[in-house]
Amino acid sequence: MLRHYQATFCWAPAGAEKSADACQNDAAAPAFNECLERLRPTGHWWYPDEETAGANLTLCMEEKGWQRLFIKGVILG
Secondary structure, eight states, rough: EETTTEEEEEEEEOOOOSSSSGGOOHHHHHHHHHHHHHHOSSSSOOOOHHHHHHHHHHHHHHHEEETEEEEEEEEOO
């Protein structure tokens, strides 16, 4: 989730300045793990595609007060 093709992202507190200095991946780790557990499939046959899963994870993290920041690279498409 933090590296995607030629782009690098990080987790920062909601409302933080959009720069690499705002990155706090270690502090965001507990919320990230909670979101993963909440979104983990529970034996259902259908799994979301990567784009949907990423969007769901981002929404969950936003609910917990975190934003995903683009910090370097190129976003394609």
